[in-house]
Amino acid sequence: MISLIGWVKANLFNGVFNSILTLVTLYLLWKSVPPLMRWAFVESLWLSTGQECHAAGGACWSIIPGNIRFMLFGFYPADQQWRPLAAMAFLIGLLFYRRDRRHWKKFLAYAWIVGLFGMGLRMRGGLLGLTPVESTQWCGLPLTLVLSVFGLTAAYPLGVVLALGRRSKMPAIKTLCIIYIEMIRGVPLISLLFMSSVVFPLFLPEGITVNKILRAQVAIILFTAAYIAEVVRGGLQGISRGQYEAAESLGLNYYLTMRLIVLPQALKIVIPPSVSILISAFKDTSLVVIIALFDLLRTTQTALNDPQWMGFSAEAYIFIALIYFLCCYFMSNYSRRLEKELDRIL
């Protein structure tokens, strides 16, 4: 008790200015937290119709169970929604399984490849007696996850290749990589998405169309890779010339030197900035709404257009924010663990 009072004195009331600051903060908390709590938990409704919500004064969480299927899966045929659900469950299982570095074996890489294609296949159907579902009906959370998981998985290796290319001794390759990286970094993702949906089809021969999701996917990969490339390049600069020379003097060629000596060390250095990029890329997938793809955010907005639920957008957006937060938290938490594990080694 004494020590608590001591702590309060030392940290909150040491000096006039800090005392005022503490009092003002306390007042603001007193004014804002109780009403928020009342809104969110006391006067809130969890399982009701929209009408009941309008009558009550608190938060209308009922909007979420009421619309969950549409928010998560959008226009995907209702009787087939188990398919994306299973695909997502599989993906999340794989992600959690991968958290343990002891599981990093060759077969895991195959599991990933099989898993990713399986995921696409399961959603698309047309095989194994599954009804085909047009990709225009892919919506909501599965779309967000497909775009980001495929996007990030493909963007990282591409970024590494670009980073190596930018440091190459061959002028042609080097120039190409620099032009690519600087051009992509010079435009916003939105304009790339527009180009992929509006400009790109102009160059295709008549009658040939490329799936819209695929085009958005490619735009996201190309965009993210350029940023990854610069981060990885920073990591490569952190590897001393001695490491290259020691590897070369053992007779390792360029490819083996990079794969066995340089990249493992360089990529470890750049885990924190890489994860920042991956997190922001994940959130940026919500920009695909502007080319009329129905990702998680868009399906939610659409659900809000239902007159029954009009006016409860805050609740729905809080829910979406929570999903995004969980995903991003998983990424940063995972990267911190990985870093700690590798720290013990280096």
Place this chain on the structure above:
Amino acid sequence: MTSKKEESATTGIIIEIIGMHKWFGDFHVLKDINLNVRRQERIVICGPSGSGKSTLIRCINRLEEHQRGRIIVDGIESTNDLKNMEKTRAEVGMVFQHFILFPHLTILENLTLGPIWVRQVPKAKAEETAIYFLEKVHIAEQALKYPGQLSGGQQQRVAIARSLCMRPNVMLFDEPTSALDPEMVKEVLDVMIDLAEEGMTMIVVSHEMGFAKSVAHRVLFMDFGQILEENTPQEFFENPQHERTQLFLSQILH
């Protein structure tokens, strides 16, 4: 090339450097270097800092490229041919001043990396060889540690063992003890003396007189990118011919 190889086997010359020059941009680092090294011969190179000693031995396994003259190592001429270059590097072991180990790999992995990936030795066999050489440098008990956990002297011995695992015909040492604390110098020199007694061909850049006297067949003195003097250790230290050698020796002896 085979004829060259046979020739070098019969004449017993393993490294042949003929009229070699090297420039760094405008800077003429190595001037008209001529040197023959016989099999099992041990050569110590000394000379003031900046005289081109490191550059010379780095040219031998083509970590640096020379511009004029020829360098022939075990019958293979040093050119830009990648395949030959990698072959030569695998034949020639190199130990650096700053014992550059791979920090992300265990000691054992540091040693097996080359044999497994360059020589395609099976993993079990490579590990067996690695343990053998770790025992030779008296450090087998550290096999599963990471380089960062070892002292400088231990790291340098690991670096030597790593080169030996490639079964090189020649070992190059670039001031292997000059970055070490004095109490660790001996443990590294002892390993090198063992190696010499087994008949390894060695070129050692070093200012360790005791080592030079006890193992070297020849001592070379370099300055301004030239080999100014070469002699048996006995003659070299007791009766230096060139005035720059005399000056240099008087400086390092005190």
